[in-house]
Amino acid sequence: xxxxxxxxxxxxxxxxxxxxxxxxxxxxxxxxxxxxxxxxxxxxxxxxxxxxxxxxxxxxxxxxxxxxxxxxxxxxxxxxxxxxxxxxxxxxxxxxxxxxxxxxxxxxxxxxxxxxxxxxxxxxxxxxxxxxxxxxxxxxxxxxxxxxxxxxxxxxxxxxxxxxxxxxxxxxxxxxxxxxxxxxxxxxxxxxxxxxxxxxxxxxxxxxxxxxxxxxxxxxxxxxxxxxxxxxxxxxxxxxxxxxxxxxxxxxxxxxxxxxxxx
Amino acid sequence: xxxxxxxxxxxxxxxxxxxxxxxxxxxxxxxxxxxxxxxxxxxxxxxxxxxxxxxxxxxxxxxxxxxxxxxxxxxxxxxxxxxxxxxxxxxxxxxxxxxxxxxxxxxxxxxxxxxxxxxxxxxxxxxxxxxxxxxxxxxxxxxxxxxxxxxxxxxxxxxxxxxxxxxxxxxxxxxxxxxxxxxxxxxxxxxxxxxxxxxxxxxxxxxxxxxxxxxxxxxxxxxxxxxxxxxxxxxxxxxxxxxxxxxxxxxxxxxxxxxxxxx
DNA sequence: TCCACTATGGAGCGGTGTTCCAATACTGGA
DNA sequence: TCCAGTATTGGAACACCGCTCCATAGTGGA
Numbered sequence: 001x002x003x004x005x006x007x008x009x010x011x012x013x014x015x016x017x018x019x020x021x022x023x024x025x026x027x028x029x030x031x032x033x034x035x036x037x038x039x040x041x042x043x044x045x046x047x048x049x050x051x052x053x054x055x056x057x058x059x060x061x062x063x064x065x066x067x068x069x070x071x072x073x074x075x076x077x078x079x080x081x082x083x084x085x086x087x088x089x090x091x092x093x094x095x096x097x098x099x100x101x102x103x104x105x106x107x108x109x110x111x112x113x114x115x116x117x118x119x120x121x122x123x124x125x126x127x128x129x130x131x132x133x134x135x136x137x138x139x140x141x142x143x144x145x146x147x148x149x150x151x152x153x154x155x156x157x158x159x160x161x162x163x164x165x166x167x168x169x170x171x172x173x174x175x176x177x178x179x180x181x182x183x184x185x186x187x188x189x190x191x192x193x194x195x196x197x198x199x200x201x202x203x204x205x206x207x208x209x210x211x212x213x214x215x216x217x218x219x220x221x222x223x224x225x226x227x228x229x230x231x232x233x234x235x236x237x238x239x240x241x242x243x244x245x246x247x248x249x250x251x252x253x254x255x256x257x258x259x260x261x262x263x
Numbered sequence: 264x265x266x267x268x269x270x271x272x273x274x275x276x277x278x279x280x281x282x283x284x285x286x287x288x289x290x291x292x293x294x295x296x297x298x299x300x301x302x303x304x305x306x307x308x309x310x311x312x313x314x315x316x317x318x319x320x321x322x323x324x325x326x327x328x329x330x331x332x333x334x335x336x337x338x339x340x341x342x343x344x345x346x347x348x349x350x351x352x353x354x355x356x357x358x359x360x361x362x363x364x365x366x367x368x369x370x371x372x373x374x375x376x377x378x379x380x381x382x383x384x385x386x387x388x389x390x391x392x393x394x395x396x397x398x399x400x401x402x403x404x405x406x407x408x409x410x411x412x413x414x415x416x417x418x419x420x421x422x423x424x425x426x427x428x429x430x431x432x433x434x435x436x437x438x439x440x441x442x443x444x445x446x447x448x449x450x451x452x453x454x455x456x457x458x459x460x461x462x463x464x465x466x467x468x469x470x471x472x473x474x475x476x477x478x479x480x481x482x483x484x485x486x487x488x489x490x491x492x493x494x495x496x497x498x499x500x501x502x503x504x505x506x507x508x509x510x511x512x513x514x515x516x517x518x519x520x521x522x523x524x525x526x
Numbered sequence: 527t528c529c530a531c532t533a534t535g536g537a538g539c540g541g542t543g544t545t546c547c548a549a550t551a552c553t554g555g556a
Numbered sequence: 557t558c559c560a561g562t563a564t565t566g567g568a569a570c571a572c573c574g575c576t577c578c579a580t581a582g583t584g585g586a
Contacts, residue, residue, distance in 0.1 A: 300542070300543090301542075302541085302542080302543095312543085312544070312545085313544095313545080313546080313547085316543095316544075316545080321543090322542095322543065322544090
């Protein structure tokens, strides 16, 4: 059982589930997924494993909680923060449209991986391990409300929402690797603009380019675009693609409100 | 280094990377992800860890190889095997259309999780860990060729293919949990039709239905559909949704060839 | 004052991935 | 045919992990 009431102060700040989760997130951020260890955690919190296990059942549960906390923070950001990206692509569209809100959620998660490179892996794990956990529903709910607001008929809510969520989580995950590289060196947003990100993409697209041309003609063909693409733009294009599918399929009267044919 | 030439027979079948990967897949299938242990592997192959490490660098590399082998097998199945599902939804469409081939690939992977419940987790992990590995390109290439065949302009190949691949892998993953349950009891295809699958979905949708109605109104609303939906049908609907987005966005002249407005 | 209960920290257990190394199987050349 | 020398093997040992168990300390109520 967990502590029920808050008690008087101790010499050191009392241990709590929140403090543990917070420490776990920091460890994940600074030391990577393999850095989150009960040993490291006990050292950081100046306690023993037993104390931690009184607040948390499992390492899995701890990972769940850490992921949930980060996702909640990412979803709680002011939607306007990410409006730039949305307006970047559709200046003519109402800024409060469900489409824009979906894009805002998507970018909220997309941007969260910059500080938390371990996020996509955990999201993917929890999606395929326990979809009914505490974190997947957060995302599903956020996207789903906007799908409903779009006017999608109720019978298709699940499919439409799933398509969006899966794309967002998948694409976010694919971009995790480079983000991890960028984050490992110095503060991410500084000038020195991703020297090793280039290096990394070089290696990746080189690896793809070196695949057997007979077996992988398509991949070799897109390897070039891979190197030049802008992550956020590409990501947004994918979200809009799914949005287009939803509106074209379920809102026959409103195709014009979605992305016009690309240039 | 790996063995270069095949040698004469030994008393026991010579150890080889193939034999190791094969054993790993069997262990994963029968004992789950936690069942793949170097100890279990050495016992099954009647050897020591050192011998295995001469053929395989890492446990990660072993998992990669196992995943790659299973994916290759799944993609190699006769496309007609899964045509049923495609025709189920669009009897009027040419059976060899790129759309149908994409659906066939999707169902190939979808069906593979029945025998290999660990697949989606590994796919998700490798997608977010090393997208340039040996398994992601296989899927990307297969889907990408059909995207190209659809007539999508080259500049959008990457986005369109990504959207499809991410949806397929994500949705496959989400369905992994129930499949795992179904597989754990007796042979999967037998009569006794998923007693515990129902049980499982009950628990899942019940858990969703019990979420705080104030925080999760949307999820509670779809929890009902969740229980009744047919996995394959739902999965197909998602694939078609993305396909519709692709054609509507990039092939303005051919919307009529894709899914008509649902009933 | 005593007691039941919450909460803590540490010793230690079983198990894991991995390394290291001595011993063996095998090969090509003398 | 024998003999280096390399390719391959099996097993002991290591460092580390998640986790359990337990003796103990703090706390509030009777």
